[in-house]
Amino acid sequence: MxxxxxxxxxxxxxxxxxxxxxxxLAEKARIAVICKGELNQGSTYYAQGGIAAVLDEQDTVDDHVTDTLAAGAQLCHDDTVRFTVANSRESIEWLVSQGVEFSRYPD
Structure with missing residues (x-):
């Protein structure tokens, strides 16, 4: 059938x-998500490590940009990294509001 x-x-x-x-888009449109396997079989599901986000007063955007550029072997685009880090807090807060549970390590 x-x-x-x-x-x-x-x-x-x-x-x-x-x-x-x-x-x-879900509040405004009917959405379908398709993928080649199970929804949780992509790279994102298995990604490990932190998110370059400034979440407390001791952090700075510049520190995260420097760390990210070093971890990326200087292959990352500085302006893209800076934009991502500068907007990361809002993105993390949105993910938390969607029910994402992050591991929180004080150190």
Whole structure:
């Protein structure tokens, strides 16, 4: 039997970018997310490590940019890294409001 579905937006890929887009659009449109395997089998699901985010008064954007550029073997684009870090707090807060539970280590 053939099924028919109607959606406003088709998101291809279940990584961080695809799922974020789907969540952002879900209040305004009918969304379908498709991927080549299980939703939790992409690279994002298995990614380990921290997020370059300034979350307390002892952190600075410049420190995170410096660390990220060093970790990226100077292959990262400074302006892109700086934009990402400068906007990271808002992104983390949005993810928490969506129910994402982050590990929190004081050190």
């Amino acid at each position: 053939t099924s028919s579905y109607t959606h406003d937006v088709l998101v291809i890929g279940s990584g961080a970018a695809g799922l974020t887009l789907a969540l952002r």
